[in-house]
Every structure is written in structure tokens, then in C-alpha cells.
Amino acid sequence: MILSPAERAYLYESLVQKPAIRPGARSDHQFRPLEAKTGFLPNSNGSARIRLNDGSECIISVKSKVVVTRGESSLIEVDIDVPGFRDDSNFVSNLKFSLTNLLITKFPVEYLRLTSKYSFKLFIDCIVISHSSYPLSLISLTSYLALKTTRLPLLTSEVNDEEIEEQPTFSDDWDNAKYIHPTFQPPIFITLGVIGENLLFDPSIEEEQVLENGLILSFYKDKVITPIINMNLATNSNNSNFKGLNQKLIIQSINLCNKYCPAIIKALDTLIEQDDENDDTDNHIF
Amino acid sequence: MSRMELYSPEGLRIDGRRWNELRRFESRINTHPNSCDGSSYVEQGNTKVICMVQGPMEPSSRSQADSAGATIEVNLSVASFSTFERKKRSKSEKRMVEMKATLERTFQQSVMCHLYPRTLISIDIHVLAQDGGLLASMANAVTLALIDAGVAMYDYVSCISVGLHDQTPLLDLNGLEEQDISTLTIGVIGKTEKLALLMLEDKMPLDHLESTLGIAIAATHRIRDLMDDEVRKHGNLRSSKLAKN
Numbered sequence: 001m002i003l004s005p006a007e008r009a010y011l012y013e014s015l016v017q018k019p020a021i022r023p024g025a026r027s028d029h030q031f032r033p034l035e036a037k038t039g040f041l042p043n044s045n046g047s048a049r050i051r052l053n054d055g056s057e058c059i060i061s062v063k064s065k066v067v068v069t070r071g072e073s074s075l076i077e078v079d080i081d082v083p084g085f086r087d088d089s090n091f092v093s094n095l096k097f098s099l100t101n102l103l104i105t106k107f108p109v110e111y112l113r114l115t116s117k118y119s120f121k122l123f124i125d126c127i128v129i130s131h132s133s134y135p136l137s138l139i140s141l142t143s144y145l146a147l148k149t150t151r152l153p154l155l156t157s158e159v160n161d162e163e164i165e166e167q168p169t170f171s172d173d174w175d176n177a178k179y180i181h182p183t184f185q186p187p188i189f190i191t192l193g194v195i196g197e198n199l200l201f202d203p204s205i206e207e208e209q210v211l212e213n214g215l216i217l218s219f220y221k222d223k224v225i226t227p228i229i230n231m232n233l234a235t236n237s238n239n240s241n242f243k244g245l246n247q248k249l250i251i252q253s254i255n256l257c258n259k260y261c262p263a264i265i266k267a268l269d270t271l272i273e274q275d276d277e278n279d280d281t282d283n284h285i286f
Numbered sequence: 287m288s289r290m291e292l293y294s295p296e297g298l299r300i301d302g303r304r305w306n307e308l309r310r311f312e313s314r315i316n317t318h319p320n321s322c323d324g325s326s327y328v329e330q331g332n333t334k335v336i337c338m339v340q341g342p343m344e345p346s347s348r349s350q351a352d353s354a355g356a357t358i359e360v361n362l363s364v365a366s367f368s369t370f371e372r373k374k375r376s377k378s379e380k381r382m383v384e385m386k387a388t389l390e391r392t393f394q395q396s397v398m399c400h401l402y403p404r405t406l407i408s409i410d411i412h413v414l415a416q417d418g419g420l421l422a423s424m425a426n427a428v429t430l431a432l433i434d435a436g437v438a439m440y441d442y443v444s445c446i447s448v449g450l451h452d453q454t455p456l457l458d459l460n461g462l463e464e465q466d467i468s469t470l471t472i473g474v475i476g477k478t479e480k481l482a483l484l485m486l487e488d489k490m491p492l493d494h495l496e497s498t499l500g501i502a503i504a505a506t507h508r509i510r511d512l513m514d515d516e517v518r519k520h521g522n523l524r525s526s527k528l529a530k531n
Contacts, residue, residue, distance in 0.1 A: 041415060042415075043332075043368075043369070043370055051318075055320030055321030059365075081365075083410060123367070123372050125366050127363070129318075129336070129338070130318070130321040130338075286317045286327055
């Protein structure tokens with residue numbers, strides 16, 4: 001239990017107001033401030049770190065490997081490590097399934113094709129160093145940054161190797177490495193809290209304790225896509241306010257996300273650009 | 287024997303260092319001010335380690351409460367992307383368990399545990415990249431994080447790895463060198479010659495041990511100075527902020 005009954009009641013009352021009064025003076029559609037850094041792991045093809053102001057932090061590395069396309073069931077493998085939770089616990093496997101599922105269904109695999117026989121396989125490894133609120137949206141925003149900054153070596157051999165027995169060869173020069181695709185935008189997850197008639201973006205841990213329901217929407221190519229998940233975001237305590245979900249609010253949440261999420265994507269893209277400019281001078285994680 | 291020449295007749299190693307040269311050592315403290323009591327980040331060459339300390343705090347289970355002093359618990363997690371070839375590592379791997387136990391024993395002795403009876407000091411270590419000298423970097427990171435957490439210690443525990451190539455001791459081995467020559471990791475308390483940590487995973491001829499230890503101890507004193515610089519730099523930064531308010 002994080003909050004006392006009195007605190008819960010107070011927070012609940014302020015959040016059901018129209019407009020909601022959120023702790024931290026955020027508006028309904030405002031995210032918590034975050035700081036991020038990309039490209040700090042020289043051993044990985046792409047890396048990113050996001051830290052929220054409450055101390056939640058996630059580090060993601062993207063590594064690639066050349067594989068025979070026919071032998072692989074999927075070209076993307078996601079692994080999530082949360083200290084204090086076993087790898088086979090419900091919490092970790094839910095996070096892992098959600099992210100894997102989203103990436104596998106929406107990732108344009110043709111970008112990973114090298115030749116008619118070979119492809120790149122991407123290994124996306126996440127470490128959630130610490131977290132307070134439900135970390136799925138934090139992980140997915142970090143994976144957005146990591147995938148956007150992933151650079152793969154340039155293929156120098158023939159693309160069509162149907163007839164010839166040849167393994168792909170690559171340019172030795174890392175400066176020739178290419179991003180996955182210039183227009184590629186990885187899908188992301190956005191968490192929304194439902195309380196009364198209000199929909200709150202990115203609920204903090206205190207807000208999660210009093211929410212009536214939680215929604216996780218996925219967003220790709222400027223619009224909301226499936227899966228849309230509803231769940232109790234307060235995973236570490238039983239939430240007595242938890243209720244069923246009004247259908248109208250689902251439609252409303254989709255509209256809200258369509259309206260505000262492009263701004264999130266734009267902010268992340270700006271962040272990458274700024275990081276690119278400083279890249280030569282500063283490769284440090286902190 | 288490997289195909290690579292680890293130590294050329296001219297006295298140069300594969301990364302261009304001389305036998306007695308350290309790799310780039312960089313450290314930061316208080317890197318995670320909002321999520322734990324003390325934190326640090328250490329880069330020793332291409333080895334990168336994050337360390338976070340919680341405590342001294344009330345232990346979650348009675349069995350961890352020792353009425354004579356604090357219990358120190360180390361959680362080690364080595365990322366699967368930390369080596370060039372991605373490899374998933376389990377926590378129960380023999381080498382990991384041994385390193386964890388070594389660190390726990392070292393810091394149980396170096397922290398003034400008797401000042402914190404019935405408490406738990408929990409240390410989380412995340413290895414982001416490894417290129418030799420893993421245990422040394424971890425111990426250095428733990429020292430810095432404990433200082434940041436304000437836990438009383440007798441002095442810095444500064445650590446370094448050293449190898450023996452034929453008759454020459456080589457200081458602060460990188461990953462390639464570590465694969466081929468026997469490596470000794472030592473941890474020294476402050477500017478003394480007292481060893482708090484000593485780990486040798488293979489064999490080393492006894493007649494060369496003294497010279498090897500000698501250079502290693504000198505190196506740990508240098509590492510201690512580098513860590514002290516960072517701590518003082520951070521301290522000045524904090525006190526300047528206090529003065530403004």
C-alpha cells in the first residue's frame with residue numbers, strides 16, 4: 001500500500017474533477033518529463049536510455065546477426081529483464097509478450113532482408129533499471145529511440161544469391177552503415193488511466209493506485225492501431241476502485257491519442273536529431 | 287597460444303599500451319539521484335558498470351537482520367548484450383556466484399558494519415559492457431556508490447587486474463589479453479598495502495608474484511586518486527549549490 005485511505009480519497013476526488021487536478025500539476029494529456037540518450041554502447045548496433053523524473057529508467061540495446069531467413073521463425077527477438085522479478089514471472093512475461101507481439105506484427109521485416117537467402121535478425125534487450133509505474137510505455141518509447149538509431153552495416157555483395165553459394169559480405173567502414181530505413185517509425189505503446197469521465201496520459205504510480213481502469217493503446221504511422229489492452233495498472237496492490245470500462249471512453253481515448261501522440265513522436269525525433277549533433281563530442285551515457 | 291602477439295619485443299601491447307599503463311578510467315557518482323540512496327558509473331576501458339546502493343534499510347526478512355552489524359547483499363546482473371557475441375547469462379552461473387560472494391565478503395569487511403546493526407545494504411550492479419577487468423570495475427563502482435550513499439567505510443577499496451606474460455607483468459588487461467594470460471585481481475584499502483580482495487582464477491608462478499603484486503598495488507593507488515578526484519568534484523558541486531541557497 002502506497003497511499004493511506006485518506007490520501008486515496010483525496011487523490012481520487014481531485015482526479016475525477018473536470019478538468020482533473022493531477023499531482024505534479026500536469027494536464028490530462030501531458031507526459032512526465034524525461035531525459036534520454038542514444039548510441040552510447042559501441043558494441044551494439046543501437047542503444048538508448050530513458051529516465052523519468054521519478055527515477056524510472058530503462059536501457060535498451062539492439063544487436064543484429066545475419067541469419068538464413070528460412071531457418072528463423074521471426075526476425076525480431078525481444079528480451080526484458082526487470083531486477084527483482086523472475087524472467088518467468090507473470091509481470092515480466094506480460095511485458096515481453098506485449099512488446100514482442102507489437103513489434104512482430106507491425107515491424108516491416110522487408111527492411112531486414114539482405115539477399116534472397118539471408119536476413120538480419122534483431123535482438124532487442126531491455127533492462128528496466130528501476131520503475132515505479134507500469135513500465136510498458138517507458139520500455140516502448142526507449143525501444144523507439146533504440147530502433148530509430150540502429151545502424152546496420154552496408155551490404156557489398158550481390159543481392160540476388162539464388163543461384164550462387166555465397167555468404168553476404170559487408171563494407172568494413174562503419175561510416176557507411178545505414179539506418180534501418182529513413183522513413184521507418186517503430187510502433188509505440190501509450191498508457192492511459194481511466195477515472196470518472198477523465199482519461200489521463202502516462203499515469204504516475206500514485207495516480208495508478210486510484211484509477212478505475214487502465215488502457216494501453218498502440219500507435220503506429222500517425223494513428224492508433226490494435227492491440228488496445230485494458231488492465232489494472234496498479235500491479236503491486238489490489239485496486240479497490242477498479243471498475244468496468246465505458247465503451248464511449250475507448251473511442252474517446254483513440255481520438256485523444258490520434259490528436260496528441262504525433263507530438264510525442266515528434267519530440268522523440270527531435271531528441272534523436274539533437275543527440276546526433278552532439279555525437280562526436282559526447283558518447284557518454286550520463 | 288593465440289595468433290596475436292600480446293606483447294611485442296618493442297614493449298607494446300595489442301592496444302598500444304606499455305606494460306605499466308592503465309586504460310582510460312572514468313567514473314561518475316550520484317548518477318541516479320531519484321531511484322536509490324547511492325549510485326555510480328564506472329568505465330574502465332570498454333568495460334562499463336552501473337552500481338546502485340539501497341540502504342542501510344530495514345531488511346525484508348528477519349533472517350537478514352544481524353544484531354552485530356549490517357548485512358551486505360550484492361545483486362549482479364550482466365546484460366546479455368555486454369559482450370560482442372550476444373549471450374544470455376543466468377544468475378546461477380558459477381563465475382557470477384563466485385564474483386557476487388567475493389564482493390559481499392570484501393565489502394562486509396571494508397564497510398563499518400558495526401555502526402548499522404539490524405540493517406541491510408543492498409547493492410545492485412548492472413554490467414552494460416565487458417572488456418576485461420570485470421571484477422575490478424565492479425568493486426570500484428561499489429566503492430563509489432557506497433560513498434555516495436553516505437555509508438561509513440574505512441577507506442576506498444580500489445581494484446585492478448594484472449596479468450603475467452612470460453616474465454613481464456601487464457597492468458589492467460583488456461578482454462583479449464585476459465583470454466590468453468593468467469589474471470590476478472586485487473583490491474587495496476586506501477593508500478595502504480592491505481589487500482581487501484584477491485582473486486586468481488588460474489595459475490601464476492610464485493617467483494613472479496611479488497613483482498606482479500607490486501605494480502598492481504601502485505596501480506590501485508592511482509585508481510584511488512582518480513576516484514577521489516571524482517568524489518571531491520561532486521562534493522564541490524553539491525556544496526556550491528548549498529552555498530547559493
